[in-house]
Amino acid sequence: MHRVFVFVVIAIxxxxxxxxxSQQATRExxxxxxxxxxxxxxxxxxxxxxxxxxxDLPVAITAGEINNRxxxxxxxxPSPDKIISQRFTQDxxxxxxxxxxxxxxxxxRSEVYQLYIGTYIRPQRASxxxxxxxxxxxxxxxxxxxxxxxxxxxIVFNTKIDEEDVLSYAKSxxxxxxxxxxx
Numbered sequence: 603m604h605r606v607f608v609f610v611v612i613a614i615x616x617x618x619x620x621x622x623x624s625q626q627a628t629r630e631x632x633x634x635x636x637x638x639x640x641x642x643x644x645x646x647x648x649x650x651x652x653x654x655x656x657x658d659l660p661v662a663i664t665a666g667e668i669n670n671r672x673x674x675x676x677x678x679x680p681s682p683d684k685i686i687s688q689r690f691t692q693d694x695x696x697x698x699x700x701x702x703x704x705x706x707x708x709x710x711r712s713e714v715y716q717l718y719i720g721t722y723i724r725p726q727r728a729s730x731x732x733x734x735x736x737x738x739x740x741x742x743x744x745x746x747x748x749x750x751x752x753x754x755x756x757i758v759f760n761t762k763i764d765e766e767d768v769l770s771y772a773k774s775x776x777x778x779x780x781x782x783x784x785x
Contacts, residue, residue, distance in 0.1 A: 646670075646684035646704060652778040653688045653700055658771050660763060666691040666699075673701060673756075675717055680710055690759065697761040698743070702779065703754045715754050718747040731772050737765070744768045750776055751784035 654665040666689035672681050684704035690697050705711035715734075719725050722738035722745060729735075732748030732755070743760040746768055757772055 646686040646702065649684075649686055649702060649779060649782055652782070653686065653702070653775070655774070655778070658774055659690065660767055663690050663692050663697060663759075663761070663763070665689075666696070672703075675721065676714060677717075679714055679717070680705075680707075682714075692761055698757070698759040700758075700775065701756045702783075703756075704752055704783070705754070706752060708752075711749065711752065711754055715747065715749050718754065718756055721745075722747075728769065728772075731769070732776050735772070737769070739765055746772045748772060748776060750780060753779065753783035755779070 650668060653668070659665065668686065668688045670685050671687065672685060673687075682703040683706050685702065687699055687701040689699040703711075703714060705714065719736050722736060723740050725736040725738050727735065728737045728746065728748070731746070732750040735746060735748035738745040743758060744763055744765060745756070745758045747754065747756045749755075755772075755775065757768065757775070759768060
């Protein structure tokens with residue numbers, strides 16, 4: 603009886619380890635698509651109601667979790683002075699999000715913007731968004747990053763979505779955060 607119990611415990615342990623490894627491998631594959639988050643920054647509550655408003659997202663996509671974690675993409679760059687992120691979901695699955703980083707120091711802000719552009723496949727300049735903006739239109743995902751005064755904003759969708767919907771959301775977000783990002 604004791605041997606059967608030990609065998610069952612070992613089998614359960616091996617199954618649990620196997621699924622953990624599988625989940626970890628899945629996360630590692632998705633990391634380049636949606637950067638993971640590492641450390642906390644000071645959350646920026648003033649901008650929270652401006653992130654996503656009615657009509658911003660296609661009907662099937664909803665605004666999800668709000669957090670203040672700094673994207674791992676930033677590596678050893680200084681944490682932003684203020685930050686806020688909101689995830690997007692579709693059928694309870696994470697399909698992207700928006701991150702707004704506020705930097706008082708323009709040199710760091712510029713370096714962070716360049717980091718984002720460096721992750722894009724064939725980035726193209728976008729007009730009428732922010733002081734400067736770039737778009738990446740890959741078959742697997744749509745990304746846009748723009749700078750406005752002291753802010754770097756990143757929008758990522760890794761689901762089927764029209765580029766016009768992404769640009770429309772970016773323009774609306776830029777208009778809403780214009781005043782607060784230049785303080």
